[in-house]
Amino acid sequence: MTLSPDNPITLCTPPRVLCADGARLRIAPLCRRLGWRRALVVTDRWFVQHSAEFGGLLAALRGHGVAVHVFDGGAPDPSTTLVDEATQWVAREGVAPDHLIAWGGGSNIDLAKALSVTIPNARPVGELVGHADWPVAPLPLVAVPTTAGTGSEITPGAILVQPGSATKVALMANGLRPAVAVVDPELTLTCPARVTADAGLDALTHAIESWLTKDAIDFDVEGDPDPGYSGRSELTVLFAREATALVFRHLATAFEHPQDRQARRGMARASLYAAMSYATAGLNAVHGLAYALAGLTHASHGSTNAVMLPYVMDALVDVRRDELAEIARLAGAQGADSLALARSAPVLTRELVRRVGIATDLVAFGVAEEDLPRLVADGLAVKRLAKAWPGGAVADDYARIVRHAFHGELSGCRRR
Structure with a gap:
């Protein structure tokens, strides 16, 4: 199948895509190399309680001089309400991240993407949906999928449930593509x-x-x-x-x-x-x-x-x-x-x-x-x-x- 030679070609991807067994081990030294020092890690309680690999990430970050705060309230199909609650938690805790790290399935990555916009803009996510001309640019994000399927580590969108609506809403902009996508097949070995x-x-x-x-x-x-x-x-x-x-x-x-x-x-x-x-x-x-x-x-x-x-x-x-x-x-x-x-x-x-x-x-x-x-x-x-x-x-x-x-x-x- 050949498309017309007049058909435009566009390709938008994260600046860095790492795909290999053990790729997660490069995250901490890479964050330090990029000059990031304050991480907000977005995940859910399962990984906090049960994942040795996740614990290894936190230890490695701290060992490389990166301060870490963990938000573990991730949930399947994150809602706009959850995004706003997490944004408020960040403000209450006095967290001032210079980057985010998302660890988990597409839901956790989408939540982190949304937070990368709401935290620097200090506004509810509902006010930011539907356009991409946000007053403050999103914070850089490292996306680490633990499933093989959603692709959220590459995409420009964060898909969210809107309570009271039959369909989902999206934050959408090329600026939402993660700065680093880390695809480590070893993290999928424990997937049910x-x-x-x-x-x-x-x-x-x-x-x-x-x-x-x-x-x-x-x-x-x-x-x-x-x-x-x-x-x-x-x-x-x-x-x-x-x-x-x-x-x-x-x-x-x-x-x-x-x-x-x-x-x-x-x-x-x-x-x-x-x-x-x-x-x-x-x-x-x-x-x-x-x-x-x-x-x-x-x-x-x-x-x-x-x-x-x-x-x-x-x-x-x-x-x-x-x-x-x-x-x-x-x-x-x-x-x-x-x-x-x-x-x-x-x-x-x-x-x-x-x-x-x-x-x-x-x-x-x-x-x-x-x-x-x-x-x-x-x-x-x-x-x-x-x-x-x-x-x-x-x-x-x-x-x-x-x-x-x-x-x-x-x-x-x-x-x-």
Whole structure:
């Protein structure tokens, strides 16, 4: 698949990306080299109480002359309320960090990103959402993921739950990309099977969704000279393709044999490469509808992405046939009929979802048929994602996707 030579190429990443076994051991000396002396470490209580690696980080920082304060109130799907509470805690404690370190899953990293803005600006996060011209620039952030999937260590966004809203809100700007992304596969060895599956399918969603999204030449950046997301290019597709191949090769093994280091390394790279793609190309219907589904069911982000992904892929068979045929080949399919291959890609993706124990239709999530219009409406309300839909009429397509996801219908396999 070759994009038009007129298609723009953009790639936005953190200044430093470290990916290796033991990469976490470079954090303390690197912080000192960069001149940082006061760290606010953002994590959750599990790591404080149970992680020897986390304890090692704190000791190493102090050993290198970096003062440390720890906020351990991280929670799944951080809310705007949590961000404001953490900001107030920092003020009460008299903490004046010159950098932040996020340790944990994407939720902890997103919380730290938000704090990197609210702390220097001393304002509630609700006043900072929706624009990127903040009075004071974000504090630098070192992001250390302990799962292989979210990619938040690369992206320009902090996704937050807005209490009272059916969908999530985002702080979004290239200035929110971490200064250092530290991807250490050894930190994923203790991930429970469910977390491995959720995170791994999140990575697959990032890869495939950004591979199939709108071309950069057609992407509406609304006049922004420095957009966080700007559509796919040949460069983002290279990362997306490699990430997709790695997930199909390694996720089931990492799920079934969690101490398999080769599988863990493969998934760490898959997550990183997927993030290198989607953190510039952007996402569309899978995430838009997954946010709506999470608002309705409170199911995990990885699982809501996973259930929607095959049906979104199927809706794009006519406009992304060659890409979907290639995805099918990466999943192990053979043959010369590109249409048949394209239709098999969603089926093979759904088989992987089922293999790692995640439900494959909306009924299994407890969704009733009368909930479907609400899912469509809430998905469309995430306009930054709906505008990137590369298919036909977005409202009609979303309605069709949701209906097929409810009934478990794919064109390559009519019933699950």
